Amino acid sequence: MKGTNMRSRRIYGAIVMMCVLALTAFAGGKGELQKYFSNAAAKVKATDDPSEKRAILTNSFQTMSKALDMVQQSPSISKEDGVRIDLVKATLQEKQDELAGMNGYVRVPDAQLNAFSHYVVQDMEQADQMITISLVTLLLVIILIVLIV
């Protein structure tokens, strides 16, 4: 009986948490997703250690990619959103490649990591795939990012 109560509480807690996250995400809309990269850029700027800067950026790309993967597997996502998510993932991969100097990219120098983090913020704000992804899909991505982090 006690175990059943605990499980109910956990389920109830999870539902409440999801509702809070959904409401927060809905209030911020697509801005929440942009804030994610902006926060990463702020962290990059706050540290002087280049390897730490790289780790912050790499982690932010990977977390976002993971969230996009999970959302893409959801049956509720439209085909168009699925295609757009693929493009966003490709854009993120290019940025990871440039950061690490892979796949034909010249590695971003240590002295330019702050500027690179701002570039990421601005490029993602401008990316038309990002702008045209439906709000529902973006909300799922935001919620998953919060849960993954």
Added chain:
Amino acid sequence: MRAPRSRTAVRGPYAKLVVSMCSAVLTAMLSSCSADLPVQRESQQADGHVLTGRYSIVCVIHGDGDYVYHDNDGSEYAADEKALAAVQQVAQRNPRADVFVFHQRPRSHVLFLFPLRDGDFYYYRDGKLVTELSYWRDQEQSRFDAEVELYRRFREDNLGEMMNVFLYCGHEIPEAGGVGYDASYPDRSFTVHDLAGRLEDFTRDSTRFDLVVLSTCFGGTPHTIGTLGPFARYIIASPDNLHLSYFDLHSLERLDVSVPGGDVLALAKQFAQHAFDRLTGDVQTAVSVAVYDVERTRDFVRSVRGMYDHALTTVSGETQASITTMEHCDCADIPAYVLPAINEGVDVFYRPARFGRLKHKQSHSGWECWRERAPRGAGSQITGGAGK
């Protein structure tokens, strides 16, 4: 269900106060639903004698979408609000101008039920705010009916003697399709053809705008310039992406001092240079600002129309396929577009993105086209320049 709730309210200690407050709120909300009473906050009259303006600026700010951006300190801004503040400053600092500002806002409701007006209009004359009111935007097709009606109500008759400027701030204006441009009206479409129709309405007496400024992404395409061309002498646009901080508008302040002789081309170049300098100081992504002398670009636009329309048909065809297969690019990167007239009538201010595939691209023709999406992978950082 209604009766018990009503009884509870009446029995409460502040029943009369609550009822009267609710009545007042409901009355205010219901009256705001009335279509024939658009004026919510009526005018402050500019005092004294009104001079005949020598400049007229019409500005439409599209704010019904995702317009949030962050600066390098992480501060968050709403691009449309920033644009509104900037154009209001322009209006206040032009002692010899009529300035019409339309701010198209997202649709919103009180208590999820009562719709609020989704447009704000400001009319400045000679630096002073003459009228400020809220209005209903078009609820069906996006024809700017309300905006055109307000413009005609307040404009002066001597447009032909004034320098006329039109400014549009918003996301990329689709060249085809255009469904979903307004977040509040997802089924409604808005394209560059719709904007051209509205420019025609604003200039119904065949007076072209001297200068049209498109503060949007990808405004500098042969199709967009060709479509808006009949209604403008000069157009300023960004052929590539444009950061949401938009073009800096300071060059439009004190037009009576900066362009006393009415030299529109000089104003356009000055504006473009200033906007470019400001953007390159703040932005790591590509910056491109181009000035189009519409008459002189006509040959090029006409020459490439067939090719461009063909690409546009692909883009506007099956949505999914076009998303994955087509992308924007400099027209000069497509050999068929590199005609003798490609540089005619275009002044380009360009700086590539600081990072990314195109960071070594040294120039831009000023014309943006569509091409099949280039494959990514090894050696993908472009090292050469192209175009003008």
